[in-house]
Amino acid sequence: MNEPRHVPGHRLLDGRSAVITAAAGAGIGGATARRFLEEGARIVIGDSHARRLKETEQALAAEFGAGRVTALPCDVTDEDQVGALFACAEQTHGGLDIVVNNAGLGGTAALVDMTDAQWGKVLDVTLTGTFRCTRAALRSFKASGRGGAVVNNASVVGWRAQTGQAHYAAAKAGVMALTRCAALEAAEFGVRVNAVAPSLAMHPHLVKVTSEELLGELTAREAFGRHAEPWEVANVIVFLASGYSSYMTGETVSVSSQRA
Numbered sequence: 001m002n003e004p005r006h007v008p009g010h011r012l013l014d015g016r017s018a019v020i021t022a023a024a025g026a027g028i029g030g031a032t033a034r035r036f037l038e039e040g041a042r043i044v045i046g047d048s049h050a051r052r053l054k055e056t057e058q059a060l061a062a063e064f065g066a067g068r069v070t071a072l073p074c075d076v077t078d079e080d081q082v083g084a085l086f087a088c089a090e091q092t093h094g095g096l097d098i099v100v101n102n103a104g105l106g107g108t109a110a111l112v113d114m115t116d117a118q119w120g121k122v123l124d125v126t127l128t129g130t131f132r133c134t135r136a137a138l139r140s141f142k143a144s145g146r147g148g149a150v151v152n153n154a155s156v157v158g159w160r161a162q163t164g165q166a167h168y169a170a171a172k173a174g175v176m177a178l179t180r181c182a183a184l185e186a187a188e189f190g191v192r193v194n195a196v197a198p199s200l201a202m203h204p205h206l207v208k209v210t211s212e213e214l215l216g217e218l219t220a221r222e223a224f225g226r227h228a229e230p231w232e233v234a235n236v237i238v239f240l241a242s243g244y245s246s247y248m249t250g251e252t253v254s255v256s257s258q259r260a
Contacts, residue, residue, distance in 0.1 A: 004229055009038030012242040016041045017093035019085060021076055021133055022103035024052035028153060028201055029102040031230035032237050037064040039238055041098070044089040046074030046081075048103075076103045076129030086136045095144055098241045099137035101130045101152045104171070108164040119167045126171035127178070134182050138191060147190035151240045152179050154195040156258045172197075176252045183250030192249040194240045199256030200227040223257035 018036050023029035023045035033045050037060060045060075047053040050073045057071035070092050074085040089096045105125035109118050130152055141148040157165050158172035176195060183193040200218045219227050233255045239245055240253065 004232060006231060007235070009035070009040070011040045012238060012244065013098070014040035016097040016241075017089060017095055018043045018098035018100065018241070019046070019089045019096065019133075019137070020044075020100040020102060021046045021074065021085075021129075023047055024049050024056045026230065027102075028198065028230045028233050028237075029100075030056055031201075031234040032100055032102065033060060033069075035231060035234040035238055036098075036100075036241075037068060039242075042068045042093045044070045044072065044085065044092060046072055046076075046085045046103075048073065048075040076132055077124050079132060082129075082132045082136055086133075086140055090140065095146060096137070096140045097146070097148050099133060099148070099150045100237055100241070101133045101150065101175075103129050103133070104153060104155075104168075106165075106168050109167070110164055111166045114167065122167040123171050123174075126168065127174040130175050131178060134178065134193070138182065138186050141186070141191045142189045145189070148192075149241045149245075150182070150186070150191065150193040151237050152193070152195040153237075154179070154197040154252050156197050156199045156254060156256050158197060158252070159254075159259050179252060180250045187249060192240075192245070194245065194248055194250070195252040196233060196236050196240065197252050197254045197256065197259070198228060198233045199258045201230045201233050201255075218258075221258050228255060 018041050020033050023033045024047035033043055036043050053071050057069055060069045072085050072088050074081045105122050137150050152175050154175045155172040157169040158176045179193055179195040186193050236255050
């Protein structure tokens with residue numbers, strides 16, 4: 001199978017201001033930050049890992065210009081930090097146009113052995129964190145009257161079952177439901193809310209926390225016989241954030257052949 005070809009930017013997000021959570025490192029968030037810059041956006045990136053976030057900010061600023069990248073540590077389980085991230089975007093770039101809710105937390109545990117703490121932590125980051133950031137986004141968009149777009153990161157496990165993933169699957173199914181409900185409420189002030197549902201977008205951190213056996217199994221399920229590159233998921237996020245999806249809202253777009 002041929003390797004995918006990276007498509008150059010087409011200025012789809014020229015002049016737009018975006019907040020992207022969990023954007024440090026080499027995963028989907030980092031790929032989205034880079035892709036947004038390639039498409040002409042100005043970005044504020046957040047992440048709970050301060051060192052990796054600073055390194056990501058420095059690398060992107062060196063390539064795309066310091067004035068287009070701002071980083072602020074943000075733990076999406078902390079309402080004050082979420083508020084500070086959104087305030088930073090409004091103050092730094094004079095407003096907000098796009099929010100990408102990428103923050104999520106996984107883990108593997110059989111349901112009979114899963115503790116309340118394990119369940120609660122995954123739900124708090126993955127679902128409630130997305131709720132906190134979506135709420136902040138809609139408040140900002142409603143106040144500004146300038147419209148906007150929210151793109152949430154869901155997962156194919158929100159549709160299909162996988163052993164050991166009850167907490168994560170429940171959280172991601174919740175993100176899909178939140179996306180649909182938020183879309184209806186946000187439509188009246190010109191805001192679109194959609195989601196992407198990847199399966200396996202390979203990056204170094206994922207390799208560290210996932211067994212080789214499971215990675216092989218998930219890869220074998222894919223129609224192309226390979227994992228996705230994080231920037232391939234970021235491409236779909238760009239589409240949902242751009243004017244090319246102006247009549248789409250409340251949708252969850254699978255970036256995988258593993259929906260069922």
